[in-house]
Structure formats: structure tokens, C-alpha cells
Amino acid sequence: MNEAKKSAIIVVSAGIMQIPALKIAKDMGLTVIATDRNPDAVGFQYCDHAVILDSKDAEGHAKFARENREKLNVKAAFAGSDCAITVSAITNALGLSGIPMDVAKRSNNKALMKERWIRDKIPTPYGAEVTTIKEAQAILKHIGFPAIVKAVDNAASRGSMKIDSEGQLQQAIENAKAASATGTAIIEEYIVGNEQSVESIVWQGCHYPVSIADRIFGYHPYHIETAHVDPSTLPSEQKKRIYEVADAASDSLGIDFGPAKADMIWTAKGPMILEMPARLSGGFHSQYTTPLSSGKNPIRAVMEIALGRDLDETLIRGTQSLTSICAGIFPPKGQLKSILGVEDALRIDGVEEVIITKYPEDDIEDYIDNARRFCWVIVVASSKKRAFEIFEMAKNSIQFEVV
Template identity: 30%
Template structure:
């Protein structure tokens, strides 16, 4: 009997999940509010369902009768997955853990209760009056929505002149109007890819990250494995594992973001999902041989999955910064591909015009992915491909 998988989302983020489920011989139902989303044509059945609406997803699940429900690369639908799975008796994190991993206020509370290393912070409610005394001598600081992702609504605030505007920007991206003000951490950023096995978090890979910096911190480059020394890696891993446990995540994947400061690693946030930006769909398989997307599906239907590395390589992705006014076109880089292990991902439609600086991950039009036997070989391949790509657009 074939497994029935219900995938929440039909955007480009979910394509690896839908394709992997089909490759495994599953009967795939797909939910999305957009009937023209790219993944709809790949589904065995499509449901025009708002994946952010828990009750709608549950009603759809009762009709489809899946033996597994999953999503990847996106935060908020994790609540809908947990809501339906808990009611239908399917493998999943608890609904409380889903809330803890998607509401940054609840998340920080869980971190504090576990006495984990976090930045100073406080939350402003949607209609509350802002007490300026709480910002005294605390600039620069970060202002961000309590329940958004992908750098949306995140700003670095250096003084009072920018403070109120940053709060309004963050509120526009916050579903409940709450905004978090927190310490601006200085250091190198990493993400930790985790998968729970036998109710315990297991660290699979650590990724070095390079962002655009202030004010929006859009992620531009990712590299695996991390360059940190073994002692720092151990501290990063311990903090990530404790963060996952603090939020009550005992099932499936988790993606933990950490900044390594002069005082050691500090938590930024986490998600009860696979990391986006091709980290878990491409980089982890390239660097370790572990198919995390397949593992998500196997976990969702209660089957055994494999977390042991089968290879050890370097892998990375670059999101090129194109000049304003550039139009995205199909570029023939076969001369580069033939020499190197390179792939290009189009994140915007052909003809898309770059209108300004990237303010969130959604503004990046393309990605370049590669791997190599060394970090030096990898860097050469990526930078050479980036240079050629920009020159030909």
C-alpha cells in the first residue's frame, strides 16, 4: 500500500519535498492558497487551502486521509502540521513545541527558562506605549517581528531617530503586532542542522553564514562544514541541542541560528523545520551524504530514517548581488559547468528586474551551488561562477 503524504505549500521551497515524495513512490496531496504555485502540477491531488489556517488544513487532511503531513523551509505552517498531526495521531512535534518554535517571544521564554545564552531582549505589544527608558545606552540594537522569517522586518537601529520607524516596519511583518527589541550580537553567524532520533536531538552539520550586514542582514553565502575549531564546535553543538530541547522539540528536524561572540556562542532563534536557502536540500547532502528531505518524509510516516554521514566534502551556496536595473535571464554557463560541479537556481522569473538593494531573502533572484574537496576549491568554483554569471546578465 502506497504512503499518502500531504505537503503544506506548493512554492519553490516545497519542490524538493514534493519531488522526493514522488520519487519514493508516495501518493502526494499538496495544499496551497495559490492554485498557480509551481508545485501544484506535480501533485497527485491539489487542495486550495490556506496553509496558515490550522482548521482549514485539518479539514483538508480529514478528506485526504494522509499517513504523513510535512512542510520544509518555512516556519509558520509548522503549527498547521502539528495541529493536524496531533488530532490525527500522526508523527509530529507537539502543538506547544510548534508555538515555541514559531513565536519568538515564547521561544526566548523557553531559552530563558533553560538558562541558555541569549541576547538581552524585551517585547513591545501591538498597542503598548513605548518606554524610551528601556533603550538607554543599548544602541545599537535589533528590532524584529515576533513571528516572521527570512529577514523580513528585521532592522539594526543605531539611535532614536531610526527606532520608531524600525518598530513600524517590524509591526507590518508581525502577524500579532508584537515586536522584539534585542541586543545586537557581534560575531560570526552559524546555523546548526539538527534531526531528532529516539526523542533526542542529533547535530548533523554546522554552516558558516555571511550576510549583507546592517541594516537587514540578508543571507548571501553559506558554507559547510564550519571553519570553527573543535572546542567551539562542541560549544555550538551543545547550545543547539539544549535550545531544541528547551522548546520541546523531540521529533523531526530543527534549524538553530547562533552567533559566536567573544564571550562564546549565543542563540539567535530556531525553527522546527529544515533550514532553507538550499542548506538542507542541497548543501547537507553534498557535504555529508545525508538526505534530510527524505528523512522528513520517513519521519512523517513513522518509518526508520538514516542520520549517518556517507561522505565528507565541502559545499556552499552564493546568492549573487546584481546591479540595480539588471534583468534576470537564462544564462549559458556550460563552459563553467563542464569544469566544475556547479548548479544555478532561479529564485525569480526570467525577466525580473533588480530594483534595489536586497532587504529580505525574498529579494534574491538567483543562487549558485557547488561542492569541492577543500574549502579553497569550493570558494574558487563559487566565486568564479558568480563573476561569470554577473558579467553575462
């Protein structure tokens, strides 16, 4: 087909996690434009047009979209990484399907979403944006310890830390502010319970449930996802309640189109929401574990509506009931010398992918945020128990030599 006649989609970010989205866009017969600030981004191999642009450069993307809309027939934009603002800048510049900029900004700023949710009585831990220790101390009077201090507009737990005493406050605020483009931090009540990642799509006034995964965390006082299990093993009544809170939370933020991904914790008082970016999940959830466990294709469903087409509900209905897990391997700090046994691991029945983003001679740092992880094994099996048994076999076969 003549490229000028094909519709094009801009996929913002071309890192390893965006490879499934780039392949899906290609399978849909679209011209695939991928952007990334890294000229060597691994996803560039899967696109038609590679554009060097930082995923957070909303203006740069809007300019590129305006200048190339005719030539490339740009019809949609998709958030690969945490960049709903950039996608909104493109869709608003071209008048394509998407969300308004103020909604995108709210979905990317934990202080703005908190304000809305407190106003609308959405169950969320109490918290507030602070700049100084004094302001944080005033909030701590209401919430007490433990508390959590987080960056306002970052992701992957960057700049986030649980604190148990006032002695930890200064360092926690400094870390959070440094990881936040706003130069502020958010401090909130620390809640306890099992955590979920909740994915929904909003289209023409309706909320469509997509998937709920259980998330397992370690490395406290930091919050590193060591594994997630898709689908969640929670009973269906609890899942229903989780979706109700997610729907109310997205309405409160004004997300009236496209993906909404919630982080929630099921507490003694029921589900409480931590955050809701207007994009699909990362962490290999929408990309791998949901399709593998259920046969759903959330990425394609979102791309279809981004193109202005109807939501194809069959893409998010599911055709099978397996369990898929994405579990990390965490070699110790040091310098990586060699990696052996990956091929053997991949030969184990049920091991779908082994994803490693470091190479020999790279340094392994302390695990203080999710961006420091570098080895994931994705498994699909008939049950959660079996999936973790298979993961253990894979883990035993992969050897990291670290000095």
C-alpha cells in the same frame, strides 16, 4: 501499487525550495500531496495531488487532512517552508507523529521562545516583545546600542533591522510590527560573531546532530545571507558546544520530536541562539548543500519519522567530506531585461545548480530581506577556497542586463 494502499504525505508549500522534498517523498514511494496558495507553484509538477491552500492556513490544512485521510491514506505531514504550526495542526487532527500545537507556536514566535530561554538560562541575547516606542525605550535602557528590532513571527529577516541610535527606533518598530502577524515587535541586544545554521533531529528522547553551516551576511543594517558554507569550518570542539546549546534550547521549547533548526552566533562568550523553528532549514541548506557535501539526507530522515517509522541514522551520518556553498548573486536595482550565460555556468565543474526566480521584465528591488534574493549558485568542491573560486567563475559567466 493501488494508491489507496500507499501512504501519503502532505508537504506544506510547493515553492522552488520544496522541490527536493517533493522529489524525495516521491522516491520513497509515497503519495505526495503538496499545498500552496499559488495555483502555479513550481513544485506542483512533482506531486500527485496539488491543493490550493495558504501554508499558514492551519485550520484549512487540518480540515483537508480530516476529509481526505481515508481516501488518500494520509500518514505524515512535512514543513516545506516556515510552517511548523500548519504541520502540527495536521498531525494533531489525524493523531500522527508530530509536536503539540503549543510547542509549534512557541517555535514560531521569537517572543515566546525568548521567554523560555531566558527562564531556562539558555544563552540568547536579552530581549523582549514590545508594542510601543515607550516599551522599546524601556528595554533599550537595559541593552543599549546597537540593538536589533525584529518581527515576532516572520522569517527570512523580513521586518528586521539593526539600530544604532534612538532616531532609528520608530521606523524599525513600524517595519517589524508590519511584518508580524502578532502586530508586535521584538527588540534585543545586538551580538557580534560568526553565524551558523544548526540542524538537529529529536527522536525518542535523543538529539541527533545533522549539520552546521557557516552563514555570511551583508547589506547591513539589514541581514541578507550572501552565502553559506556547509559544513562549517569551526573546530569540532566548538561544533560540539553548538549542538549542546541547540539541544538545551529545543528541550526548553518542548520540541521532543522531529526537526529543530537553530540560528546561532558564536560570540566572545560562546554560542548564543537567535531562534529555533521546528522544521528543517530553508535557504537550500538541508535541500542541497548538506546532501552535496556530506551525502546525508536530512529530509528523508525527517519524513521517515513523520511516517511513524524508526529514525534511519544512516541518513544523517554522512558518507563523504566535501564542501558545498550556496552563494547569491545580487544584480542592482532596476528592471531585469535579460539573463545570459546560465548554461555556461552550469558547465563549470563543481557548479551543481543555478537557481533564478526572476524573469525578464521583473523588477529588482533593494535587498532589505532574504525574500528579495533571486539568484543562487550552488557549488560543491574539495574545499571552501575552491568552492568560492568556482562560484566566482560562475558569477562572471552569468550576465544580468538591468535598466
